[in-house]
Structures are given as structure tokens and as C-alpha cells.
Amino acid sequence: MATASKKNLVIVESPTKVKAIKKFLGSGYEVAASNGHVRDLPKSRMGIDTEHDYEPQYITIRGKGDLLASLRKQAARADRVFLATDPDREGEAISWHLITALKLNDQIKKCSRITFNEITKTAVKESLKHARDIDMHLVDAQQARRVLDRVVGYRISPLLWDKIKRGLSAGRVQSVALRMICDREDEIAAFIPEEYWTLDASLNVAGEKKPLVARYWGDETGKKEIHNKKELDAITTELAGVPFEIKEIKTTERTKKPPLPFTTSTLQQQGASALNFSTQKTMRVAQQLYEGIDLKGQGTVGLITYLRTDSTRISDEAENAVRIYIADQYGDKYVGTLAAPGEKKERIQDAHEAIRPTDVTRTPALVKDSLTREQYKLYQLIWKRFVASRMEAARYETTGVDISAGRHIFHVSATRTVFDGFMNVYTDEENVPEKNVLMKGLKHDTKLTFDAFEEKQHFTAPPAHFTEATLVRDLEAQGIGRPSTYAPTITTILARHYVTKENKNLYVTELGEAVNKIMVENFPDIVDLQFTAQMEQQLDSVADGDTPWKKLIEDFYPDLDAAVAKAEKVLEKVTIADEETDVVCEHCGRHMVIKYGPHGKFLACPGFPECRNTMPYYEKTGVACPKCGQDIVVRKTRKGRRYFGCMNNPECDFMVWQKPSKTKCPQCGALMLEKGGKLVCYDETCGYVCDKPEEEE
Ligand SMILES: [Zn+2]
Ligand SMILES: [Zn+2]
Ligand SMILES: [Zn+2]
Incomplete structure (x- = not known):
């Protein structure tokens, strides 16, 4: 039932914000949620016209039909529609898609975009005063990223299915992250302690x-x-x-x-080291704090500013408030000296702020009762870091x-x-x-x-294995990915079993190694750190309005297409999966073949589906166990990390992380291990090291 007073419709991304924003704006406003994206590229085909102008063919996301119908009705009733999706490129693109999906194109005048960095009454009301048109530069930067990621995934993934295992995926940023982890593992393996x-x-x-x-x-x-x-x-x-x-x-x-206030990257790093949160968990909990917490007696309010940002800027209001708070609570001598002007290296057009509490006087202790344990811990971390950032040096x-x-x-x-x-x-x-x-x-x-x-x-100790925290730090330092991509990138390579996490360390799996090898050999650009960093800069340049987005795709796609064609030829002769072994199936007598499972290689009967026999596959190294004389084989920890262990396990517990060599130590006769281009004696007290003989390469 539409009442005469409901003349404005505000559309946000997440339904959890609806209640708070409705309360802030009062009865003249209806508030509805889009539940994230409403249109995207199709799942069943690439959806990009690579023959002509690279135009993306967007379709309504499956399952969003009813929601869109209801939003359309609400929009038709409204005099004005405010698109209030999240304040970043992704949010800008969702708003732009909403205009098409809600058929607002022909009544574009009544439709405007608003953004706020925090879900507070002041910020939301203020945003209405700055209602504007959609910023097509931001939308285009998102389109360019979406299309780049799509063509990479769509063209390269089938090669991995053919050669390793169906269902695998190659992604743009994820492949670089995997490569960084593989390179680090190689460095560690090659390290010779001094x-x-x-x-x-x-x-x-x-x-x-x-x-x-x-x-x-x-x-x-x-x-x-x-x-x-x-x-x-x-x-x-x-x-x-x-x-x-x-x-x-x-x-x-x-x-x-003092430290700078949090950006997405530093928040994820500290969330991992101080709270032992995964990057994904840090983002999930931060999202809750941003979207609004029901505070006892005060209603729902956003406790922190927007969580996807690479800015360390602070609004003048927040700056003044925190300085007053510090003087009040700790004394004048604790109030930090202001940074000299000109020290800021932010992009001018960057309207974003650091991640900070929306109200510094709302101390962690004051809101503790309204928060879950996890929310409290993260809020406390953000609050303390923000207050500290405006305090005097120690x-x-x-x-x-x-x-x-x-x-x-x-x-x-x-x-x-x-x-x-x-x-x-x-x-x-x-x-x-x-x-x-x-x-x-x-x-x-x-x-x-x-x-x-x-x-x-x-x-001397080898370089440390990557953790989620150090990977995010290095991704940012290398200019790879952006605040919105760090957590999804890590989540993807873990979910695909390319990488496994033990304690806090990230290790590459056998599957990850196989994927990385194909990528490095056939798509050196895609997994090149510098190339990827330049691509991110070009995306920024699209967002700034300096480069048309299709130019990026035009420059990129023909090279990708050529690399795929070349790789198809090269890989034709290479078969990693389905290689026949001399192991005979005990059920039907066929020769078992090697397949890739989520935890690496295993043996399967080629008689499938008549014979469904599978067996664990242990690749032999041809080196005898120094403890019992049986073969040393490639094994995997429960989480998929590769090691070399005795065939006779669990009776014999011999295990090493490095590959054993067929060459025996000329000094003491013990086993030698491969470390990079060297062979190192297994017996530390012997300490013999020599170059790896050519025939072992
Ligand atoms: Zn069989
Ligand atoms: Zn043994
Ligand atoms: Zn030795």
C-alpha cells in the first residue's frame, strides 16, 4: 500500500542496512536492498563479443527476478530514486546495472546516486545533499576488471581441465598469488642453512x-x-x-x-597476527560493524566506516573529535603533532577514508554488551589503532x-x-x-x-612461509589487487586446494604446483607480478577517466588469444592426468591411470564406470629409505602439503620435506637432499654440500 508521503526510494546493497537507514531518513523514504549484484555476465558462455567491440552481454542474475519485479514496482511509485550502493567501483557498477534492470533509463531524471562512508544519521542525511549522476569512469573500471577476469578464466581454465582435472580455474590475480607462494616455497626448498x-x-x-x-x-x-x-x-x-x-x-x-589508521590491507594483516582471524573472517566481521549494530537503547548504527579502502585519510570532523577525546582522556601531551602539509600521497579524487570508528567516544567498553566476541575484538583493534594514530610519538x-x-x-x-x-x-x-x-x-x-x-x-633460517597476513602485505606492496580483492583471492586459492593452510602458514599443494607450472610455462604475462601491477594501474586510470576501458581489453585480448592457441599446441603432447602406470587393477586387470583429486594425484581404474576402483598413488623416488631400505615415495600431509616418506609408513616413520637424491654423500655415505641447485647431506653434523649433478636435473 503506497501512501502519499512515501515519495522517495533509497536502494542499498545489503538488507541489514535497511532498518537503520529507514530510521535515519524518516517517513518520506522507502528503503530497499538489491542484495548485491543484479546483473552479470552469463555463466554458460563467455558473454563478451571478442569478434567486434568486446561489448559485455549482461543478463539478470538467476533468482533475482522476483526481487527486481518488486523493486521496479517501488521505483515506479517513487518520485525520486536514490541509488545508495557501496561507495566503491563495485557499488557504482551495481547502481548502474540497477538503472537498466529497473527500467529507469527513460526516466533518468528522477534517479540519482548517493554515497556515504558510514551508516550514521549525519552521513546518510548529508549524502542526500550531494546526490549526483552515476560516475561512468568508476563503472567502466569495474567493467574492465570484470571482463579481464572473465576472459582469463574462460580461455585458460579449459586447458587446465584437459591437462589436470575438470573444474579447475585460472584467475588473473589468483594465479599471481599462487605463483608468489610457489616461488617462496622454491626459495625455502633451495635454502642452505649457514x-x-x-x-x-x-x-x-x-x-x-x-x-x-x-x-x-x-x-x-x-x-x-x-x-x-x-x-x-x-x-x-x-x-x-x-x-x-x-x-x-x-x-x-x-x-x-604512531601507526596510520587502518586500510583494508593493514586491517587484514593485524586481524591475522593480533586476533588470529583469516582475511575472510576479518572482512565478514568488519562488514557487520559497518552495516550496523543494534546498540542497547540507541537503535541500529554503523560502528565503523566503509571497510574496503586503501586510504589513510581522516575526515576533518573525525580528526577534531579524536583530538578532543585524547586531550580529555589522556592529557594534552598525548595529542599528536599534526602531519606536515604535503606529506599526503593520496590520490586527490579519493573521497575515501581510512577504516575508523564512526564515533570515537563510543569506546569498546561502552559497546561491548551489544557485540559478539569477534565483533568486540575487531572493533577494539580498529578503535585503538585510530586513537593511537592521532597520538604523540613514543x-x-x-x-x-x-x-x-x-x-x-x-x-x-x-x-x-x-x-x-x-x-x-x-x-x-x-x-x-x-x-x-x-x-x-x-x-x-x-x-x-x-x-x-x-x-x-x-x-641461518630460510625465508618464512607466507601467511595470509604476509601475502596480503606483499600483494599490496607489489601493487597487485585492490582492497576488494585480497580476501577473495586468498579464499579462492584455498577453496581450489591449490594452497593449504597449516597453523598460519600457506603451503602449495601438488595440484597447485601442477597448475602453477602450466601457467608459468604458457602464460608468463598473466603470472608476471609487474604485468599484473601495471594492469591495476591501468584500471585506476580508467577510474580517473584517463583511459577508455575497452582500450585495456583491446590491448590484452589478442595476446591472450595467441598465448592460448600456442599453449593448446604445446600441451597437446603433454598429459599429466590419465597417464598409464604399471599398477594393475586388482578387480579387473586393467592398468591403473593417474588422476588428480582435491588432495593431489591418485590411481583410478580406466574401466570407470564399470570398475570404480581407486588407490592411493605413491610416486617412487628410486631412493631407498635410510631407516628400513624400502622405497621413498611422495606423500601428502592430511592437508595436502607434499613430503617424502617411506613406502613402509606407518611402520617406518622416515620423512623429509626435500626431495632425496640418488647420489650418496661422498663424505659420510648418508642420504643427500636436493635444495635448489645443490645437494646437501641429510646428516647435519656432516654438513657436506655440492652442486646437483646434471643427470639429476
Ligand atoms: Zn578396475
Ligand atoms: Zn623406511
Ligand atoms: Zn654427509
Whole structure:
């Protein structure tokens, strides 16, 4: 029943926002939700006219018919329609599609676009004053991304189905992310640890109970590494009976700058490291905080600003409010000095803001009762980071002491906080200063007496495996993907079983390795980091109105088409899947073939569907187990990470992550492992390393 007063219709993306926005705008406004996209490319065909002008052929998304019919009715009744989908390229495109889907094209005058960064009464009411036309540049940037992703997926995926397994997908950004993980795994596998030693001298200080522990630094000629026990023994022999004396005490004051408020990328990184949230979970919970929380006694209100952003900008209102809050709660000396003008490197037209609380006086403690545990934890993280970002730098004092012993020098240092500044509110692993050591009252003439040495053997560590947090950090640093794509990219490669997560680490699976190999060999551009980063810049240039979107596709598609044609020829001869083995099916006597499952290779009977026999497939390495003499085979952890284990498992528990070599160690006769282009003795105490012989390549 339409009443005379309902003259305006506001359409938002998500139904959870409807209630709050209705309340803010009052009775003259009807509010409805589009439930995300309403039109998209068809599922059954590519839907892009590659013969002519690359025009996308959009269709109504299946299941959205009823919703659109009802929106159409509401729109027809309204005098004005406000399209209030999310404030980014995706949202702009949804609004543009809504105009077509709701048949508003012929009455375009009554239709306008509004955006707000936060679901609060002020922001929503204010947005009506800035109602505008659809920004076709933003829409085009979204169209270009959609079409690029579609042609890559649509043209390359069938090659993977043919060669590896049906249903696999190749995506533009996801393939680069997979490549980064594979490259890192190769680096780790190729890493040869180097031995080094530390030497600590425990020194008794006159008048103190606790000894001072100083670490060997070097000698008069400079800093020195101790590479092995022999070098270490030479030093300790030389130091026998030599007095330890304080040579120099140096005190320096350092400052630590407060962090910037959160962007999508930094929020995902901190969500992972501080709260142990996956990127997907961080985004899900942030979405809830943004869309609105029913606060006891206050109704529904959005607690944070829009969650997809790469801006660290703060609105003037929010800036003033947080400074007043800090002065009030912590004192004037905690209010941060304003950044010098000109320091901002944001794109001018960027209307976005950092992720921040919509009202800083709404402290985590005040809203705790209205939030779930997860919402509370994430809100607290966002609130603290925002407040800290406007606080003064922390200052601390570092005292370094050089202690001489003969011609050798030992070193010890301690850090003391002079002013905690922003760290009063927010610390993360990056800005916690080094641990304090008790060194008060140490002077140049303080007498030290040698007590004991502590010698320790170490090995340099390989680069760390990627985690979700470090992958997001590197994707952003390389300019690959955008705030809206980090989480979906990671979710996709995990869901496709290309990558598996154990503890926090991401490991490539056998399937991921096979897909990456095909991509790297046949589509070097698609998996090239720089190429992908340039593509993102071009998409930005479309959004800025500097490049027509179809130009991107025109420049890209013919090369893709040629690469696909070439790959089809090359791959014709290569069969990874369905390769026949000498394993005979115990049911029907056929030779079993290799297939790819979600967890890697397995053996299947080619007599399918008459014979449905399958068996685990263990690729033999041709190397005997050093424990029991059986074959060493390729195995997978429960989560799909590859390792080399004994055929005789579980009776024999031998396992290594690196591929065993057929060459035995010439020094001790033990097994050798492949690490990149080298062979390394399995026995660490032997330590023999040599180049990998050519015939093993
Ligand atoms: Zn069979
Ligand atoms: Zn064994
Ligand atoms: Zn050896």
C-alpha cells in the first residue's frame, strides 16, 4: 500500500542496512536492498563479443527476478530514486546495472546516486545533499576488471581441465598469488642453512646480584661473525684470564611514530597476527560493524566506516573529535603533532577514508554488551589503532655499552621508555621496543669480573612461509589487487586446494604446483607480478577517466588469444592426468591411470564406470629409505602439503620435506637432499654440500 508521503526510494546493497537507514531518513523514504549484484555476465558462455567491440552481454542474475519485479514496482511509485550502493567501483557498477534492470533509463531524471562512508544519521542525511549522476569512469573500471577476469578464466581454465582435472580455474590475480607462494616455497626448498655461533660473557658487576650478559661483537677492526667452533675456540682461548672493562657507554634517544589508521590491507594483516582471524573472517566481521549494530537503547548504527579502502585519510570532523577525546582522556601531551602539509600521497579524487570508528567516544567498553566476541575484538583493534594514530610519538632511551676484553669487544644494550605516547593505547609486534635489561648505575669505572662464557651454535633460517597476513602485505606492496580483492583471492586459492593452510602458514599443494607450472610455462604475462601491477594501474586510470576501458581489453585480448592457441599446441603432447602406470587393477586387470583429486594425484581404474576402483598413488623416488631400505615415495600431509616418506609408513616413520637424491654423500655415505641447485647431506653434523649433478636435473 503506497501512501502519499512515501515519495522517495533509497536502494542499498545489503538488507541489514535497511532498518537503520529507514530510521535515519524518516517517513518520506522507502528503503530497499538489491542484495548485491543484479546483473552479470552469463555463466554458460563467455558473454563478451571478442569478434567486434568486446561489448559485455549482461543478463539478470538467476533468482533475482522476483526481487527486481518488486523493486521496479517501488521505483515506479517513487518520485525520486536514490541509488545508495557501496561507495566503491563495485557499488557504482551495481547502481548502474540497477538503472537498466529497473527500467529507469527513460526516466533518468528522477534517479540519482548517493554515497556515504558510514551508516550514521549525519552521513546518510548529508549524502542526500550531494546526490549526483552515476560516475561512468568508476563503472567502466569495474567493467574492465570484470571482463579481464572473465576472459582469463574462460580461455585458460579449459586447458587446465584437459591437462589436470575438470573444474579447475585460472584467475588473473589468483594465479599471481599462487605463483608468489610457489616461488617462496622454491626459495625455502633451495635454502642452505649457514652455521654461526654466538658467544655470551656473563660478568659480575660490583655491588649487583645479577650478572651482566654481554654478547661478542667483534674486535678493534670491526664487527665479526663467528662461523664455526674453531673460530670460537680461538677467541675463548685468547680471552683466558683477560680482564673485561667498560669501554664506552652511549645513550641515545629514539622516537617511534604512531601507526596510520587502518586500510583494508593493514586491517587484514593485524586481524591475522593480533586476533588470529583469516582475511575472510576479518572482512565478514568488519562488514557487520559497518552495516550496523543494534546498540542497547540507541537503535541500529554503523560502528565503523566503509571497510574496503586503501586510504589513510581522516575526515576533518573525525580528526577534531579524536583530538578532543585524547586531550580529555589522556592529557594534552598525548595529542599528536599534526602531519606536515604535503606529506599526503593520496590520490586527490579519493573521497575515501581510512577504516575508523564512526564515533570515537563510543569506546569498546561502552559497546561491548551489544557485540559478539569477534565483533568486540575487531572493533577494539580498529578503535585503538585510530586513537593511537592521532597520538604523540613514543620516546625511548637506548643505552649501549661496549666492553673490551683484550682486543675483543662485547656489547650489551637496554631500552627504557621515556614517554609512552601512542603506545599507551596501541602496540603491535612491530612497535614493541626491545626487552629491558637491568643496567642502572653502570659507570665507566664500574668493576666487572668474568664469570663464564655461554657458547651457542645457530643456523641461518630460510625465508618464512607466507601467511595470509604476509601475502596480503606483499600483494599490496607489489601493487597487485585492490582492497576488494585480497580476501577473495586468498579464499579462492584455498577453496581450489591449490594452497593449504597449516597453523598460519600457506603451503602449495601438488595440484597447485601442477597448475602453477602450466601457467608459468604458457602464460608468463598473466603470472608476471609487474604485468599484473601495471594492469591495476591501468584500471585506476580508467577510474580517473584517463583511459577508455575497452582500450585495456583491446590491448590484452589478442595476446591472450595467441598465448592460448600456442599453449593448446604445446600441451597437446603433454598429459599429466590419465597417464598409464604399471599398477594393475586388482578387480579387473586393467592398468591403473593417474588422476588428480582435491588432495593431489591418485590411481583410478580406466574401466570407470564399470570398475570404480581407486588407490592411493605413491610416486617412487628410486631412493631407498635410510631407516628400513624400502622405497621413498611422495606423500601428502592430511592437508595436502607434499613430503617424502617411506613406502613402509606407518611402520617406518622416515620423512623429509626435500626431495632425496640418488647420489650418496661422498663424505659420510648418508642420504643427500636436493635444495635448489645443490645437494646437501641429510646428516647435519656432516654438513657436506655440492652442486646437483646434471643427470639429476
Ligand atoms: Zn578396475
Ligand atoms: Zn623406511
Ligand atoms: Zn654427509
